[in-house]
Amino acid sequence: MEPQYNPARTEREAQSHWRSTGAFRAREDAAKPKYYCLSMFPYPSGKLHMGHVRNYTIGDVLTRYHRMRGCNVLQPMGWDAFGLPAENAAIANAQPPAAWTYANIAYMKRQLQSLGFALDWERELATCDPRYYRWNQWLFLRMLERGLVYKKTGVVNWDPVDQTVLANEQVIDGRGWRTGALVEKREIPMYYMRITAYADELLDALQRLPGWPERVKLMQANWIGKSHGVNFGFPYALDGERRVMRVFTTRADTIMGVTFCAVAAEHPLAEAAARRDPQVAAFVEECKRGSVMEADLATIEKKGVPTGIFVTHPLTQERIEVWVGNYVLIGYGEGAVMAVPGHDERDFAFAKKYGLPIRQVIEVPGKRFSTDAWQPWYADYGVCVRSGKYDGLDYERAVDAIAADLARLGLGEKQVQWRLRDWGISRQRYWGTPIPIIHCDACGDVPVPDDDLPVVLPEDCVPDGSGNPLAKLPSFYACQCPKCGRPARRETDTMDTFVDSSWYYLRFCCPDNDAAMVDERTAYWMPVDQYIGGIEHAILHLLYSRFWTKVMRDLGLVAVEEPFTNLLTQGMVLNEIFYRKGEGGRIAYYNPADVEVKLDDAGKRLGAVLRADGRAVESDGIGTMSKSKNNGVDPQALIEQYGADTARFFIIFTSPPEQSLEWSDAGVDGAHRFLRRLWAFAAQWRPALLETSKMRAGSVAGHAYPGDLAARAPHVAKLRREIHGVLGQANYDMQRMQFNTVASAAMKMLNALQEAAVTQPGALADELRLALHEAMSILLRVLYPITPHLAHTLWHELGFAGELMDAAWPEVDQAALETDEIELVVQVNGKLRGHVRVPKDADRASIEQAALAVDAVRKHTEGKAVKKVIVVPGKLANVVVA
RNA sequence: GCCGGGAUGGCGGAACUGGUAGACGCAGCGGACUCAAAAUCCGCCGGUGGCGACACCAUGAGAGUUCGAUUCUCUCUCCCGGCACCA
Numbered sequence: 001m002e003p004q005y006n007p008a009r010t011e012r013e014a015q016s017h018w019r020s021t022g023a024f025r026a027r028e029d030a031a032k033p034k035y036y037c038l039s040m041f042p043y044p045s046g047k048l049h050m051g052h053v054r055n056y057t058i059g060d061v062l063t064r065y066h067r068m069r070g071c072n073v074l075q076p077m078g079w080d081a082f083g084l085p086a087e088n089a090a091i092a093n094a095q096p097p098a099a100w101t102y103a104n105i106a107y108m109k110r111q112l113q114s115l116g117f118a119l120d121w122e123r124e125l126a127t128c129d130p131r132y133y134r135w136n137q138w139l140f141l142r143m144l145e146r147g148l149v150y151k152k153t154g155v156v157n158w159d160p161v162d163q164t165v166l167a168n169e170q171v172i173d174g175r176g177w178r179t180g181a182l183v184e185k186r187e188i189p190m191y192y193m194r195i196t197a198y199a200d201e202l203l204d205a206l207q208r209l210p211g212w213p214e215r216v217k218l219m220q221a222n223w224i225g226k227s228h229g230v231n232f233g234f235p236y237a238l239d240g241e242r243r244v245m246r247v248f249t250t251r252a253d254t255i256m257g258v259t260f261c262a263v264a265a266e267h268p269l270a271e272a273a274a275r276r277d278p279q280v281a282a283f284v285e286e287c288k289r290g291s292v293m294e295a296d297l298a299t300i301e302k303k304g305v306p307t308g309i310f311v312t313h314p315l316t317q318e319r320i321e322v323w324v325g326n327y328v329l330i331g332y333g334e335g336a337v338m339a340v341p342g343h344d345e346r347d348f349a350f351a352k353k354y355g356l357p358i359r360q361v362i363e364v365p366g367k368r369f370s371t372d373a374w375q376p377w378y379a380d381y382g383v384c385v386r387s388g389k390y391d392g393l394d395y396e397r398a399v400d401a402i403a404a405d406l407a408r409l410g411l412g413e414k415q416v417q418w419r420l421r422d423w424g425i426s427r428q429r430y431w432g433t434p435i436p437i438i439h440c441d442a443c444g445d446v447p448v449p450d451d452d453l454p455v456v457l458p459e460d461c462v463p464d465g466s467g468n469p470l471a472k473l474p475s476f477y478a479c480q481c482p483k484c485g486r487p488a489r490r491e492t493d494t495m496d497t498f499v500d501s502s503w504y505y506l507r508f509c510c511p512d513n514d515a516a517m518v519d520e521r522t523a524y525w526m527p528v529d530q531y532i533g534g535i536e537h538a539i540l541h542l543l544y545s546r547f548w549t550k551v552m553r554d555l556g557l558v559a560v561e562e563p564f565t566n567l568l569t570q571g572m573v574l575n576e577i578f579y580r581k582g583e584g585g586r587i588a589y590y591n592p593a594d595v596e597v598k599l600d601d602a603g604k605r606l607g608a609v610l611r612a613d614g615r616a617v618e619s620d621g622i623g624t625m626s627k628s629k630n631n632g633v634d635p636q637a638l639i640e641q642y643g644a645d646t647a648r649f650f651i652i653f654t655s656p657p658e659q660s661l662e663w664s665d666a667g668v669d670g671a672h673r674f675l676r677r678l679w680a681f682a683a684q685w686r687p688a689l690l691e692t693s694k695m696r697a698g699s700v701a702g703h704a705y706p707g708d709l710a711a712r713a714p715h716v717a718k719l720r721r722e723i724h725g726v727l728g729q730a731n732y733d734m735q736r737m738q739f740n741t742v743a744s745a746a747m748k749m750l751n752a753l754q755e756a757a758v759t760q761p762g763a764l765a766d767e768l769r770l771a772l773h774e775a776m777s778i779l780l781r782v783l784y785p786i787t788p789h790l791a792h793t794l795w796h797e798l799g800f801a802g803e804l805m806d807a808a809w810p811e812v813d814q815a816a817l818e819t820d821e822i823e824l825v826v827q828v829n830g831k832l833r834g835h836v837r838v839p840k841d842a843d844r845a846s847i848e849q850a851a852l853a854v855d856a857v858r859k860h861t862e863g864k865a866v867k868k869v870i871v872v873p874g875k876l877a878n879v880v881v882a
Numbered sequence: 883g884c885c886g887g888g889a890u891g892g893c894g895g896a897a898c899u900g901g902u903a904g905a906c907g908c909a910g911c912g913g914a915c916u917c918a919a920a921a922u923c924c925g926c927c928g929g930u931g932g933c934g935a936c937a938c939c940a941u942g943a944g945a946g947u948u949c950g951a952u953u954c955u956c957u958c959u960c961c962c963g964g965c966a967c968c969a
Contacts, residue, residue: 043969084968156967167967219886219964294965298883331966346883420966427967497969536963538886571887572963622961628968653907654894660887660962667894667908674907680922732898741896744906751906825902830950832902870949876901880949 005679007643040533049632098459134454211566225419232412234311262325273307432494440481693799
């Protein structure tokens with residue numbers, strides 16, 4: 001054994017040992033409880049970043065821990081390989097996305113392997129592989145057959161210069177990222193998946209996911225957004241035709257306060273008004289410019305124009321004017337809303353701005369209504385006033401009565417409304433799963449027959465930013481109609497990459513099956529016992545995966561109701577974002593490693609410059625590490641300098657998993673120092689520990705301190721008390737997944753070991769030797785999930801039995817924790833004033849007496865009446881004085 | 883704007899069910915070893931006052947509940963994530 005820690009050699013040897021023994025190959029084994037541990041697979045952006053290291057280290061810790069607890073573990077890895085960055089890289093480097101992606105996968109795979117994760121690489125998959133995405137296409141066709149896929153128009157960002165559809169990410173301040181042209185909204189036909197058909201179940205089943213964080217379930221519930229209300233119509237006549245404008249409201253109790261209505265720019269009424277009023281037309285045009293993002297729509301100034309069209313209030317017969325409002329969403333509800341400025345904040349602001357009437361129709365006791373300024377209580381539930389026959393009714397009764405009256409008129413009914421919209425999966429892009437549809441002039445949209453799957457994506461295209469290259473590639477799109485055999489055109493849109501990631505966890509169970517999407521092996525491994533990934537996926541990816549699983553269940557393909565039993569949402573790894581704005585609004589991002597932050601003498605920040613040219617760069621604050629913002633930190637330098645175990649230990653130690661983390665490598669030295677110190681300690685005491693290992697090799701208890709040998713020496717008893725006390729905490733922390741304090745626990749154990757060992761530097765007494773042996777065995781097992789190479793190597797070097805990865809997780813010896821006396825905290829009026837030692841089984845009265853006898857307590861209670869003494873057994877005594 | 887989360891020393895963080903605030907580290911300071919440096923080891927290390935014993939203040943800000951609040955409640959500020967075409 002080398003006297004000094006050599007991470008490169010340790011890791012090389014441990015990894016080759018694991019590789020040659022196939023240590024992490026997962027096989028179905030009905031005899032053992034299974035544990036499927038999955039980390040969200042990475043997008044192959046080029047290099048791993050710290051977020052990946054954090055994510056996969058957490059997964060690895062859990063996988064190795066559960067294996068020691070006796071589980072048959074599966075931890076697979078794959079590549080979320082389709083997506084936009086590959087096309088961006090293609091534009092920049094004139095290289096096909098496929099070549100770029102495969103090169104990135106090869107590099108990142110080596111990085112993952114160098115980190116020593118216990119992955120079953122035989123199950124590796126990449127979503128850009130036709131053997132994978134053919135099943136996207138296959139399931140798409142099954143969903144199409146069942147009406148779960150349909151076609152309708154959707155709104156996209158259109159760059160008029162490049163003649164291409166832009167992702168939201170590619171729109172910066174309303175302009176195309178490459179051209180700087182003002183982006184327009186455009187409606188195009190797209191395929192949708194009917195996730196709304198599962199809205200009720202997706203919401204309901206959240207209650208049966210106790211292993212998910214409450215906040216994620218809350219976010220999903222809010223996203224699905226079930227609301228109860230009334231859908232009703234305002235009759236009107238237009239061009240001599242009698243029609244009805246439908247709206248949905250959750251506040252039907254305020255219906256008598258309607259003073260106007262508002263419709264979205266895309267609403268038929270707005271279009272009708274635009275045809276005869278140029279002002280309305282201009283406003284509708286204005287609304288069609290700008291972003292399609294909800295966040296932008298929500299923050300823009302609320303504006304509108306009157307259409308000159310009037311509808312009839314269904315209950316009062318009042319004439320109500322219709323406005324076009326830029327804040328009304330065509331995609332939500334009916335694209336039209338009734339406006340009650342008295343009791344809706346948005347409507348109030350709108351009415352104030354345009355001088356429209358505001359009417360109070362809800363009263364809350366003790367509150368005074370005024371049209372001067374909005375007050376939050378205006379939106380509260382109360383009692384109807386100035387509402388004719390509904391006066392005096394509370395919310396529930398008013399809604400019931402109004403819904404009944406509207407129903408009698410044939411104009412409305414109660415309705416459940418969802419915020420959730422169907423999932424648009426069409427992308428006008430090249431690097432994705434081709435949608436298996438053929439457009440025939442005679443037969444319409446014809447599904448590609450199953451026998452013709454997969455529709456293979458050509459891998460040699462180089463996008464140039466001006467639209468989808470597939471649409472310019474006759475060898476791809478030219479085809480025959482499967483129905484009539486006449487020339488036809490293949491669909492050139494591809495699928496949203498969320499499709500790929502919606503079921504990869506199922507494919508990991510049976511990645512080698514070329515005949516079926518999934519097979520019976522999913523019954524063994526599914527559901528995923530522990531899923532780990534960034535909190536940024538709390539809604540979309542996780543909701544789509546839940547939906548997809550339910551669809552597959554209904555198709556009889558899998559048996560599970562929900563894909564992920566337990567979810568750990570990892571906090572983001574953040575770093576500062578630096579950029580420069582070039583001509584035409586183009587933005588270039590610079591990696592923080594290449595930027596120097598300038599400080600003044602007082603340490604105040606003056607600015608930042610790019611090291612390469614010394615010119616200033618702007619800061620865009622801190623944000624999640626990403627390819628697009630170029631603020632990732634490559635872990636490679638860290639691994640090369642310190643080794644994988646240090647990188648793993650550091651990322652685990654520096655923060656609890658769920659917390660977001662601003663990247664800083666301060667402290668890496670400390671992590672490395674600890675591992676060196678542990679190695680040196682092991683090397684120093686190796687002869688004694690080896691000898692003890694030999695002596696105890698046949699012991700059933702393994703490495704536990706023998707129960708028949710009482711630890712009489714105080715320093716031995718102290719060591720055992722400390723080790724087992726820390727172990728108890730570590731076990732608790734492991735279970736609640738607070739791994740940073742498990743790492744701390746390992747450090748505390750080494751500190752205790754060193755302290756105990758120096759107490760008797762000469763010949764080791766048997767008692768101490770056995771206690772050190774036991775403590776070291778516990779320490780290595782606790783540390784193994786975090787720093788497996790080092791722990792594995794020391795385990796062998798010190799002669800501990802068997803393979804560490806299959807050693808049983810250590811348990812606390814309660815006998816080691818016992819003491820005769822305990823120390824209690826003594827407070828006066830809740831303030832710490834001293835300590836007192838009492839027998840461990842002391843009763844309340846004697847504790848009270850002991851507390852009152854403490855000098856500091858006497859000083860602070862002198863001349864005052866003691867009202868009572870609060871005794872918390874085992875913890876404290878608090879003397880309360882007047 | 884809406885939904886979800888967070889804020890504790892110079893820094894990362896700890897404090898289990900409301901019970902010793904600052905575990906474990908980093909950085910810093912002082913010392914030992916050394917010709918010297920690195921490595922290693924020992925000590926100190928929230929703030930203010932005091933030689934000291936000790937006292938007071940302190941968990942983003944402000945209020946409240948409690949014998950006692952980092953922990954529970956309310957209001958506010960700032961930061962992070964999501965908002966349906968980044969993944």
